[in-house]
Every structure is written in structure tokens, then in C-alpha cells.
Amino acid sequence: MAYKSLQQCISNLDKRGEILKITKEIDPNLEMASVQLDEFAKAGKAILFENIKGSKFRATSNLFGTLDRSKFMFRDTIDKVKQLIDLKTDPSVALKNPAKAIYAALHAIYAIPIKVRFPRSFHEIKIEDIPQVKCWKEDGGAFITLPQVYSEDIENPGIMNSNLGMYRVQLSGNDYITNKEIGMHYQIHRGIGVHQKNANQKGEPLKVSIFIGGPPAHTFAAVMPLPEGMSEIAFAGILGGRNFRYAKKDGYTISADADFVICGELHPNDVKPEGPFGDHLGYYSLTHDFPVLKVKKVYAKENAIWPFTVVGRPPQEDSQFGALIHSITGKAIEKEIPGLKAVNAVDDSGVHPLLLAVGSERYTPYNPNKKPQELLTIANHILGTGQMSLAKYVFICDEEDAPDVNDEKAYFTHFLERVNWKRDLHFQTKTTIDTLDYSGDGLNEGSKVVIAAAGEIKRELAISLSNLNLPVGFSNSRLVSNGNLIIEGKGKIKELIISLQKQNLEGIALITLVDDATFTSENFSNWLWVTFTRSNPANDIYGLNTEHKNKHFSCSIPIIDARIKSHHAPILER
Numbered sequence: 095m096a097y098k099s100l101q102q103c104i105s106n107l108d109k110r111g112e113i114l115k116i117t118k119e120i121d122p123n124l125e126m127a128s129v130q131l132d133e134f135a136k137a138g139k140a141i142l143f144e145n146i147k148g149s150k151f152r153a154t155s156n157l158f159g160t161l162d163r164s165k166f167m168f169r170d171t172i173d174k175v176k177q178l179i180d181l182k183t184d185p186s187v188a189l190k191n192p193a194k195a196i197y198a199a200l201h202a203i204y205a206i207p208i209k210v211r212f213p214r215s216f217h218e219i220k221i222e223d224i225p226q227v228k229c230w231k232e233d234g235g236a237f238i239t240l241p242q243v244y245s246e247d248i249e250n251p252g253i254m255n256s257n258l259g260m261y262r263v264q265l266s267g268n269d270y271i272t273n274k275e276i277g278m279h280y281q282i283h284r285g286i287g288v289h290q291k292n293a294n295q296k297g298e299p300l301k302v303s304i305f306i307g308g309p310p311a312h313t314f315a316a317v318m319p320l321p322e323g324m325s326e327i328a329f330a331g332i333l334g335g336r337n338f339r340y341a342k343k344d345g346y347t348i349s350a351d352a353d354f355v356i357c358g359e360l361h362p363n364d365v366k367p368e369g370p371f372g373d374h375l376g377y378y379s380l381t382h383d384f385p386v387l388k389v390k391k392v393y394a395k396e397n398a399i400w401p402f403t404v405v406g407r408p409p410q411e412d413s414q415f416g417a418l419i420h421s422i423t424g425k426a427i428e429k430e431i432p433g434l435k436a437v438n439a440v441d442d443s444g445v446h447p448l449l450l451a452v453g454s455e456r457y458t459p460y461n462p463n464k465k466p467q468e469l470l471t472i473a474n475h476i477l478g479t480g481q482m483s484l485a486k487y488v489f490i491c492d493e494e495d496a497p498d499v500n501d502e503k504a505y506f507t508h509f510l511e512r513v514n515w516k517r518d519l520h521f522q523t524k525t526t527i528d529t530l531d532y533s534g535d536g537l538n539e540g541s542k543v544v545i546a547a548a549g550e551i552k553r554e555l556a557i558s559l560s561n562l563n564l565p566v567g568f569s570n571s572r573l574v575s576n577g578n579l580i581i582e583g584k585g586k587i588k589e590l591i592i593s594l595q596k597q598n599l600e601g602i603a604l605i606t607l608v609d610d611a612t613f614t615s616e617n618f619s620n621w622l623w624v625t626f627t628r629s630n631p632a633n634d635i636y637g638l639n640t641e642h643k644n645k646h647f648s649c650s651i652p653i654i655d656a657r658i659k660s661h662h663a664p665i666l667e668r
Contacts, residue, residue: 104142114141178332257286293360305349307400317412360385378666433472436452446530448489473544488544525540527630605653
């Protein structure tokens with residue numbers, strides 16, 4: 095149904111038995127987050143906190159905690175959105191089923207925002223009146239974790255040219271002046287960055303509005319990875335089945351359906367330390383200088399509800415955003431990249447560090463000794479596309495007999511049977527990685543590797559492990575999957591390489607060096623998280639029997655050093 099408000103959505107979910115109401119007083123300092131983490135872990139209900147210490151407002155979390163609940167909230171519109179996406183990516187769909195295409199196109203009328211009067215239900219409050227939710231004990235203060243940050247390009251203003259993004263906002267702590275300043279943390283490749291750059295060049299402040307709450311379609315639109323130039327405001331209307339309603343006040347755009355609105359300005363070169371903050375890779379993002387929003391006005395509607403979530407080592411509620419995005423977009427990414435058959439941004443590894451892909455080798459069907467060729471072109475295209483450009487590791491294999499990319503363990507078995515380590519490692523150095531990833535050389539700085547595999551099976555992978563003679567400082571060798579060896583230790587990696595080169599490692603195709611082999615081998619998810627969040631490819635990939643020819647690195651078996659280093663961020667712990 096077309097929800098007009100967050101309250102209407104919660105009431106609807108309550109009738110369905112999907113709301114856990116907490117009436118006792120609860121502390122926004124860690125306690126609310128703890129309740130959210132526990133409820134999400136058991137695939138539980140959405141939560142309504144009715145009595146929050148220090149605030150008269152209610153709060154809600156876990157609305158998107160299961161894919162089924164998300165689909166229920168958008169049950170009347172999600173199929174129409176899918177049809178519109180299909181029409182955009184493949185216009186021939188309209189010829190195959192014109193009636194369905196026309197029906198979907200008529201739904202696009204909700205893409206047009208409607209200007210209304212400033213809502214009478216809004217009244218002014220202060221930042222300190224908002225529930226001050228702090229999620230992790232080392233967080234720098236309270237944060238908004240589900241903001242809809244609205245900005246316009248000073249050179250191309252207008253709501254249809256705006257950007258609506260989800261960038262974390264620090265409400266308190268550090269050096270921020272209470273009620274007058276809040277921190278604005280946005281990452282690389284985000285639309286608001288372009289807007290602020292253009293405003294800075296003109297020497298003018300950038301006006302920013304932060305919407306919190308409102309219909310759930312508005313929250314989801316802020317995380318939807320839309321192509322540049324496509325309006326999140328329009329998408330919010332289409333997905334919500336209700337035109338986005340907005341007002342103008344003092345030069346700011348106000349979402350008339352939001353529960354809270356914060357208006358302020360970003361001034362050129364005005365930054366302050368922001369963070370630390372427990373983030374979606376499972377570590378704290380550390381304190382860095384980020385823009386300061388000078389708060390001008392804060393509004394709340396009567397009986398407003400504050401939505402929040404807790405991010406941490408996946409899976410968490412924000413993981414379900416990814417599941418819903420995939421459900422809605424289907425094969426849209428694959429249709430945009432010629433030859434790409436499937437791609438998985440692996441949630442267990444924190445999404446951005448690891449991509450698994452399947453592509454085609456169409457141009458050399460006569461070659462019996464198939465090797466990666468078109469796969470490398472596809473991989474470069476992936477690394478030039480949106481947020482996928484932040485990936486550190488891209489594994490891509492030929493579509494012939496390829497497994498489901500979403501079955502990570504089966505994918506790695508297939509891949510390790512076919513990869514040629516003398517040929518198939520391709521590095522990019524001194525490039526950009528995720529702002530939240532501290533495995534690299536600095537903020538946004540690191541490396542990438544494309545590993546492409548094609549052709550026949552080249553090795554039979556070991557399913558059991560014979561005794562290895564490990565040098566001092568190393569122990570606890572285990573297989574985490576077929577041919578996939580992990581070794582624990584703090585010793586010198588050169589001594590380990592010398593030792594292993596003298597031993598029979600038949601059936602071993604990959605080695606990962608870790609701090610705790612018992613934990614890493616408990617399940618495949620642990621291996622994915624440890625390996626790909628704690629390594630920077632160019633720095634941390636070593637190998638047995640290495641060679642460098644024409645600047646190409648090769649080896650017989652690679653070793654990924656996924657031990658925690660001194661420059662890494664602390665792990666999140668409750």
C-alpha cells in the first residue's frame with residue numbers, strides 16, 4: 095500500500111504481528127542498539143521503542159530486518175518498479191508485452207514530486223531533543239544511521255536534479271558545538287561531493303536538508319544505487335506509490351512527509367574530526383576530518399518517530415537493503431555490462447572488498463586451451479562501474495559449468511580448480527578503495543587485484559590435510575574448503591614461504607595466513623570476512639615460487655596475509 099507516513103507503516107505492520115513494542119524506559123546509549131542486534135540475529139520483528147531516556151520521541155528499528163517484511167511493505171509497487179527497470183534496461187520488453195509495459199509506465203506518474211505548503215504539524219526542536227542513539231561503546235557520539243541527506247547542485251538546481259543519499263551524520267561528541275554543529279561523513283564517489291565542490295568553487299555554502307523517517311520508500315531510495323542523473327526523489331515516489339511531497343522554507347527543501355528535518359550549511363573548507371564509528375565492515379572507522387554542517391533549523395512533526403539501525407559485521411539490517419536491491423533490480427547490472435552473466439558483492443566480506451563474477455568468453459570458441467581474455471575486459475568494466483569500483487578483489491570465471499555466484503563456497507571450489515596462478519593475477523596499485531576499509535595505505539588508498547579463471551580443471555583439490563612442517567611462530571594449519579588452506583601464526587612470512595616451498599602441497603590452491611585459525615575455520619563466512627577485510631592485495635599477497643616478468647607477478651600458490659596489522663581499525667565488540 096502507499097504509506098503516507100512512518101506511523102502508518104508501523105500501524106500496518108502491528109496489525110500483522112510484526113511489531114515488538116518496548117514500553118519500559120530504555121537508554122539510547124548502547125541499550126537500544128543491543129536490543130536491535132539481538133532481535134535482528136533471530137530474524138525477529140520490527141521494534142518500536144516507546145519510552146526513551148532523555149527524549150520525548152519514540153524510535154523504531156529493524157523495519158527492513160527481513161526481506162519478507164521489506165517486500166510486504168512494498169507489496170503493491172515492487173512488481174511495477176521491476177517492470178520499469180526492465181523497460182529501461184531492455185526496451186524490447188515493451189514489444190513482448192505491451193499491455194504490461196503500458197500499465198507499468200502509467201505507474202511512473204508517481205515519479206513527479208509535488209510541492210505543498212510547509213506542514214503545520216512541524217514544530218522547531220533542538221538536536222539534543224532527538225534520541226541520542228549510540229550503537230558501539232567506542233563510537234565518538236550519537237549518530238543518525240538512517241538519514242536521507244538532500245542536496246542540490248548550485249549550478250543546476252531543482253528537486254529533480256537533486257541528490258538524496260545516506261551518509262552518516264554525527265549528532266554529538268568530539269568538538270561539535272551542541273545544537274549548532276553536526277558532522278557530515280560522506281564517502282568517495284557520492285553525489286553530494288560533486289555538489290559541495292561546485293559550491294566551494296563559487297565560494298558559497300551548500301544548503302543541505304536531512305530527512306529522517308517518513309514513508310519507508312524514502313529511506314530505501316537514499317540507499318538505492320541509481321545511475322548518475324536518475325532522481326532518488328522520483329524513485330521514492332514510484333516505490334512508495336505516492337508522489338514525494340516537499341515544501342520550501344528559508345531556501346531549504348523540506349520533505350513534508352518526514353518525521354524530522356535538519357537544515358544547515360556546509361561551508362568551504364570547514365571540517366572537524368568525525369568518528370570513530372562502528373561500521374559495516376565489522377570494525378570501527380577511525381577519526382578523520384569531515385565537513386561540518388552548521389545547523390540552522392531542526393523540525394519534528396507531532397508524534398514523530400525516529401528510525402535507526404545498527405551497522406556492524408554483516409549480516410545486519412543494512413544487509414537486507416542489499417537483498418532488496420537485488421530483488422528489485424534483478425539482472426540490471428549484468429545487462430549494463432556486455433558479457434557479464436552474474437555478480438555478487440559478497441555481504442560476508444563487507445560488500446565492497448570482494449566481488450565474485452561470472453562472464454563469457456565468446457570470441458575464441460576455436461581455442462581448445464581457453465584462457466581469460468574477454469573476462470579481463472569485463473572485470474575492467476566492473477571496476478569502472480559505480481560503487482563496484484571500490485572493490486579490492488574481483489574473482490571472475492568463465493560461464494562454462496560455472497556455479498551460482500551466491501554460493502560462495504562452491505564458487506571458490508570451482509575457481510581454485512581452474513585458476514592458473516602463473517598467469518591469472520592482475521594488480522592495480524595506488525588506487526581507491528572504500529573509505530571505511532583500513533587495510534590499505536591510507537584513507538581511500540589501496541590496491542586491487544583481478545583474478546580471472548577459464549578453461550579446464552587444472553588440479554584436483556585436497557579434501558584432507560597431511561601434516562605440514564611449519565617454522566617457529568606458525569601452527570594450526572587447516573582446510574577451510576577444498577584446497578583452501580589457512581595457517582595461524584605471528585612468524586615471519588619469508589620463513590614460512592621457504593619452508594612450504596620444500597614440502598608437498600599437492601591439491602592446495604590457496605593459502606591464507608591468519609591470527610586465529612580456529613575462529614577463521616568455524617565457517618566459510620568467517621574466512622570471507624577475515625581474508626578480504628584484513629588484506630590489501632598489492633601489499634599482502636605473497637606466493638610460493640614467485641616470479642616477476644614484464645612487471646607481472648606470478649607464483650605456484652598465493653599466500654594472502656590476512657593477519658591484523660598495526661594500521662588496521664579495531665574490531666567491533668559488544
